Amino acid sequence: MKELEERIVKDGKIIGDNILKVDSFINHQIDTKLAYQIADYFASSFPNVTKILTIEASGIAFAMATAAKYNFCPLVFARKSSSLILDTKHVYNTKIASYTKRITNNVYVDKHYLKPTDHVLIIDDFMADGNAAMGLIELCKKANCIIEGVAVVIEKAFQHGRRRIEKENIKVISAATIEKFENGGVIFK
């Protein structure tokens, strides 16, 4: 998406070797007009969605905008917990490692909110090694949902997220795909 790429060039900040900071328009302050444009892009790529799944917190804004495009379909956000949820009778759970925060969260969804009849679109703000997306895919598999695909706002194509997800025969799209960082700038794919 041209609008997002231009914005990343204008307002993104590269920290260290490969952390892109987009706090000013994606994950602390949100440019909501851009977010709804990104939602349009997601919705045009996946026609048959009946439920949106994301993970707290930054994914929720994009999930909310995208749900509106599917005639206001339900949105479920997986919750993080510092302690392992042992109540596997009522929840599906997994562990998700955060690339930037270098911690692992226990993540769960109440079994009532993922059903075999759901056509699920998984949404997140960033994809690097794909840990969050893979964790959400695992929750969908436990629930026997139909996974329509994964849509992320910004993908780092030099990491392994896409390869891991496509290996599961699941379609992935990203609104901006970063090929590499070079001389303090961003090269898009």
Add this chain to the structure above:
Amino acid sequence: MKELEERIVKDGKIIGDNILKVDSFINHQIDTKLAYQIADYFASSFPNVTKILTIEASGIAFAMATAAKYNFCPLVFARKSSSLILDTKHVYNTKIASYTKRITNNVYVDKHYLKPTDHVLIIDDFMADGNAAMGLIELCKKANCIIEGVAVVIEKAFQHGRRRIEKENIKVISAATIEKFENGGVIFK
């Protein structure tokens, strides 16, 4: 709001004496159609808003829906941190105690994203003792923002949130106001 009250009666669950569980449509799975109706209600109550402020995670969905009603104004969500952010040069911070989780979070907003020219509407999903709202008000005051008001999805009127906020001469509205719980049911104000 009649739609929300009816939904609380239909799908809300009262846990113990005064915890209302609305996981199925507000803060785990979200009925996004209802959320955008709630956003309409919020927007009709505050005409002059240029920025939405909320706190991760459940507030983000309602903040995102509401921002769309203000011609897609920017949305800022305060971030929680397990450790105190000592970088007071770059962030405004405060502490917010969670009523249901019985923990206190350090909460911060980057100084770039709250400015004296911002007309801020503070949004959250629940208000009990008003700790989250009061914390967000404190961040706005540190930034010298113009606070247009506080809008919450569900207010527990038998706790002290509203009194604390109105004492600051700040307008509060709630989409559903619970007077009390009685015989396992909800009485609205």
